[in-house]
Amino acid sequence: MPIPTAEELSRRARDAAARCGVDLDALAGDSPVTSPVNGRPLLSVRRHTAADVEPAVARAGEAFAAWRTVPAPLRGGLVRRLGELLRAHADDLATLVTLEVGKTASEARGEVQEMVDVCEFAVGLSRQLYGRTISSERPGHRLMETWHPLGVVGVISAFNFPVAVWSWNAAIALVCGDPVVWKPSELTPLTAVACTALLDRAVADTGAPAALGQVLLGGADVGEALVASPGVALLSATGSTRMGRTVGPRVADRFGRALLELGGNNAAIVTPSADLDLTTRGVVFSAAGTAGQRCTTMRRVIAHVDVVDALTDRLVEAYRRLPVGPPTDEGTLVGPLIHAGAHTAMQEALTAAREQGGTVVVGGGRRLAEEAPDAWYVEPAIVRMPGQTDVVRQETFAPVLYVLPYRTLEEAIALNNDVPQGLSSSIFTSDQADAERFLAADGSDCGIANVNIGTSGAEIGGAFGGEKQTGGGRESGSDAWRGYMRRATNTVNYSGELPLAQGVEFPL
Ligand code: UN1
Numbered sequence: 001m002p003i004p005t006a007e008e009l010s011r012r013a014r015d016a017a018a019r020c021g022v023d024l025d026a027l028a029g030d031s032p033v034t035s036p037v038n039g040r041p042l043l044s045v046r047r048h049t050a051a052d053v054e055p056a057v058a059r060a061g062e063a064f065a066a067w068r069t070v071p072a073p074l075r076g077g078l079v080r081r082l083g084e085l086l087r088a089h090a091d092d093l094a095t096l097v098t099l100e101v102g103k104t105a106s107e108a109r110g111e112v113q114e115m116v117d118v119c120e121f122a123v124g125l126s127r128q129l130y131g132r133t134i135s136s137e138r139p140g141h142r143l144m145e146t147w148h149p150l151g152v153v154g155v156i157s158a159f160n161f162p163v164a165v166w167s168w169n170a171a172i173a174l175v176c177g178d179p180v181v182w183k184p185s186e187l188t189p190l191t192a193v194a195c196t197a198l199l200d201r202a203v204a205d206t207g208a209p210a211a212l213g214q215v216l217l218g219g220a221d222v223g224e225a226l227v228a229s230p231g232v233a234l235l236s237a238t239g240s241t242r243m244g245r246t247v248g249p250r251v252a253d254r255f256g257r258a259l260l261e262l263g264g265n266n267a268a269i270v271t272p273s274a275d276l277d278l279t280t281r282g283v284v285f286s287a288a289g290t291a292g293q294r295c296t297t298m299r300r301v302i303a304h305v306d307v308v309d310a311l312t313d314r315l316v317e318a319y320r321r322l323p324v325g326p327p328t329d330e331g332t333l334v335g336p337l338i339h340a341g342a343h344t345a346m347q348e349a350l351t352a353a354r355e356q357g358g359t360v361v362v363g364g365g366r367r368l369a370e371e372a373p374d375a376w377y378v379e380p381a382i383v384r385m386p387g388q389t390d391v392v393r394q395e396t397f398a399p400v401l402y403v404l405p406y407r408t409l410e411e412a413i414a415l416n417n418d419v420p421q422g423l424s425s426s427i428f429t430s431d432q433a434d435a436e437r438f439l440a441a442d443g444s445d446c447g448i449a450n451v452n453i454g455t456s457g458a459e460i461g462g463a464f465g466g467e468k469q470t471g472g473g474r475e476s477g478s479d480a481w482r483g484y485m486r487r488a489t490n491t492v493n494y495s496g497e498l499p500l501a502q503g504v505e506f507p508l
Contacts, residue, residue: 002371003037003038003326003368003371003372003375004037004038004326004328005038006035006038006040006041006042009035009037009038009040009042009099010041010042010043012095012099013035013042013043013095013096013099013100013190014043016091016092016093016095016096016099016194017092017096017190017193017194017197019089019092020089020092020093020096020194020195020197020198021194021197021198021200021201022190022193022194022197023197024043026046027045027046027193028043028044028045028046029044029045029046029047030044030046031044031045031046031047031217032044033045033100033187033188033189033190034187034339035099035100035102036100036101036102036335036336036337036338036339036375036376037098037099037102037326037327037328037335037336037372037375038326038372038374038375039336039339039372039373039374039375039376040374042099042100042190043190045189045190045193045217046217047189047217047218047219047222048216048217048218048222049218049221049222050218050221050222050224050225052216052218052222053181053216053222053225053226053229054225054229054231056181056211056214056216057152057154057181057226057229057231057232058231059210059211059214060152060179060180060181060211060212060214060231061151061152061179061231062209062211063179063209063210063211063212064149064151064152064177064178064179066209067149067174067177067178067179067208067209067212068148068149068177070177070208072126072127072129072175072176072177073126073127075126075174075175075176075177075208076122076123076124076125076126076127076175077206078174078202078203078206078208078212079119079122079123079126079171079174079175079202080119080123081202081205081206082119082170082171082174082198082199082202083115083116083119083120083123083171084202085198085201085202086112086115086116086119086167086195086198087116089194089198090109090112090113090116092194093108093112093115093163093191093194093195094108094109094111094112095108096190096191096194097111097112097162097163097191098327098328098335099190100159100162100187100188100190100191101159101160101162101187101188101191101293101338102291102327102335102336102337102338103290103327103335104327104332104333104334104335105327105328105330107289107290108327110457111161111162111163111164112163112164114161114164114167114168114460115163115164115167115171115195117459117460117461118164118167118168118171118172118460118476118477119167119171121171121460121461121476121477122171122172122174122175123175125172125175125481126175129147129175129176129481129485130147131144131145131146131147131487132144132145136491137501138493138495138499138501139495139497139499140493140494140495140496140497141491141492141493141494141495141499142491142492142494143489143490143491143492144489144490144492145487145488145489145490146487146488146490147176147482147485147486147487147488148177148485148486148487148488149176149177149178149485149486150176150177150178150233150234150257150484150485150486151178151231151232151233151234152178152179152180152181152231152232152233152234153169153173153178153179153180153181153232153233153234153235153236153484154180154181154182154183154226154227154229154232154234154235154236155169155170155180155181155182155183155236155237156183156223156226156227156235156236156237156238156239156243156247157182157183157184157185157192157238158185158238158239158295159185159187159188159338160290160293160294160295160338160397161238161294162184162185162187162188162191162192163191163192163195165238165261165475166180166182166184166192166195167195168460168464168475168476169236169475169484170182170199170213172475172476172480172481172484173234173484174212174213175481176481176484176485177485178233178234178484178485179209179211179212179213179214180212180213180214181214181215181216181226181232182196182213182214182215182216183215183216183217183218183222183223183226184215184217186217186218186219187338187339189217192215192217193215193217195215196213196214196215199212199213200213223237224250227246227247227250227251228250228254230254230256232256233256233257234256234257234258234259234483234484235247235251235256235257235258235259236258236259236261236473236475237258237259237260237261238261238262238295239261239262240262240263240395241262241263241395241420241421241469241470241471243262244260244262244469244471247260248260248471257483258473259465259471259473259474259475259483260470260471260472260473261295261464261465261466261470261471261473261475262295262421262469262470262471263295263395263421263423263469263470264295264296264297264299264395264421264423264424264455264466264470265299265300265393265394265395265419265420265421265423266286266296266297266298266299266300266421266423266424266425266426266446266455266456267298267299267300267301267302267415267416267419267425267426267455268282268283268286268298268300268301268302268425268426268427268428268454268455269302269303269406269409269412269413269416269425269426269427269428269429269438270283270301270302270303270304270307270308270311270427270428270429271304271307271409271412271427271428271429271430271431271434272304272306272307273429273430273431273434274307274311274428274429274430275428275430275452276307276310276311276314277314278428278452279311279428280311280314280315280318281318282426282428282452282453282454283298283301283311283315283401283428283454284315284318284319284322285454285456285457286298286426286454286455286456286457287299287301287380287382287399287401287454288319288322288333288334288380288399288401289333289334289456289457290335290456291334291335291336291337291378291380291398291399292380292397292398292399292400293337293338293342293397293398293399294456295423295470296423296424296448296455296456296457296458297397297399297455297456298401298426298454298455298456299392299395299396299400299401299402300388300392300401300402300403300404300415300416300419301315301401301402301403301404302404302405302406302412302415302416303403303404303405303406304405304406304407304412305405305406305407308403308405311403312361312382312384312403315362315382315401315403316361316362316382319362319363319379319380319382320362322334322379322380324367324368324377324378324379324380325367325368325377326368326372334377334380334399335377336372336375336376336377337376337377337378337398338376339376340376342376342397342398343366343376343378343398345396345397345398346364346378346381346396346398346399346400347364348396349391349394349396349398349400350364350381350383350400352390352391353383353385353389353391353392353400353402356385356389356390356391356392357385357386357387357389358383358384358385358386358389358391358402359383359384360381360382360383361382361383361384361403362379362381362382363378363379363380363381363382363399364378364379364381364400365378365379366378366379367379378398378399380399380400380401381399381400381401382401382403383400383401383402383403384403385402385403385404386404387404388404388415388418388419392404392419393418393419393420395421409434409437409438413437413438413442413443413444416444416445416446417444417445420468420469421466421468421469421470422445422446422447422466422467422468422469422470423446423447423448423455423465423466423470424446424447424448424449424450424455424456424458424466425438425444425446425448425449425450425455426449426450426451426452426453426454426455427444427449427450427451427452428451428452429451429452435451435452438451439451445467445468446466446467446470447463447464447465447466447467447470447474448462448464448466459477460476460477461476461477461478462476462477462478463475463476463477463478463479463480464476464477464480465480
């Protein structure tokens with residue numbers, strides 16, 4: 001199928017956004033949104049400026065004053081309604097994800113499904129924001145912890161998961177009693193206004209306070225103002241390590257709370273006992289899927305010397321068959337890169353890899369340059385590397401997979417950990433002892449460590465995030481909700497006496 005025309009994509013975007021309740025006239029402005037599908041403008045939107053941040057945070061603060069006293073299970077009612085609306089508009093939202101980010105229909109649907117899933121999780125959670133009771137050392141006393149809403153949550157999200165990452169924060173924040181002010185990537189305003197329109201509708205349908213969910217479209221200046229705002233209690237930011245390096249200290253400087261989801265450099269260790277068919281499928285999905293533009297994308301394979309050649313042959317064979325093309329085509333598995341800059345970064349990484357002793361064994365070329373001169377379709381690349389050189393230790397946000405050999409599992413784990421980032425990792429093996437070694441305290445140092453699946457495609461039920469330069473944040477499932485609440489420790493005395501802790505005497 002040919003690449004759709006700009007008019008066609010623009011019509012699809014307008015229709016999908018309008019069905020989600022977006023007021024297209026109010027949105028209109030002079031800032032163009034480009035679709036990576038054809039590299040052409042989809043439509044133009046109005047952008048906010050840094051001056052819009054404080055009023056939005058103030059409105060969110062007012063909403064917080066009301067929302068924090070609504071019982072959590074009732075707050076869950078809002079998120080239940082949001083989940084229903086997201087499910088009802090799943091096709092529209094997925095269309096917008098495909099048009100703005102270039103994801104295939106299935107991956108775009110999967111991202112929307114993450115939103116629905118986390119809403120369901122959050123609704124259940126709204127009845128489970130448990131604190132503990134703790135025995136007091138004093139007679140007639142009780143200790144307990146109470147979890148209270150924290151305040152306004154600022155969310156800065158990246159282009160590659162334009163809606164799921166917002167929902168991980170928003171669904172959890174809302175049941176925890178916190179309003180959300182969202183600064184999406186400049187590249188993906190339409191998905192953001194569509195989600196916000198649906199949240200507005202859920203707010204109206206359930207009688208929740210207005211301004212619980214606001215969106216600010218704009219550039220770095222808007223993000224910086226959100227980071228600096230003293231009214232933002234928690235700033236949750238997803239993006240590059242470079243971005244995190246400025247956000248973290250600025251939030252810390254005003255004693256705010258930061259939740260950082262930054263770069264990854266995710267590896268799979270492939271041991272001699274690995275099922276190579278399953279490994280190949282797992283690696284190709286994680287390395288080439290989403291055109292290598294997930295923070296969980298597999299960027300390194302560390303394969304035992306006995307299997308590295310056989311595995312590479314299989315991977316090369318699979319890569320040669322990968323359907324690269326417009327995500328609007330049904331059979332496509334690899335869509336476009338987000339923009340020319342991503343293509344340049346990929347080419348620079350391949351050049352550096354060659355200079356550092358690597359051999360590109362497949363891919364790296366551009367596709368569809370004639371049909372879509374403004375779009376950036378690439379063949380995912382595999383590079384055999386003699387060792388973990390500088391370029392391998394960097395995150396390049398494009399489908400470049402480095403393959404490295406190892407001889408002992410200790411060496412493989414050391415290579416896995418010897419990068420600045422610590423997001424995701426996996427081991428492919430049929431040997432339980434090897435798997436356990438990898439998962440042990442002295443195994444993978446990442447926030448995500450998998451066995452016999454790739455590094456990407458996590459479910460929402462677990463806490464998502466990673467260590468080292470990945471930033472340390474945890475979002476989504478498990479007990480990540482605690483980051484969105486404040487804990488009060490309460491000591492209650494029902495003894496009629498006043499014994500002091502630690503046996504201290506203070507006679508009056
Ligand atoms: C991201 O790339 O920022 O685990 C998030 C995954 C997805 C989320 C990725 N569930 O790949």
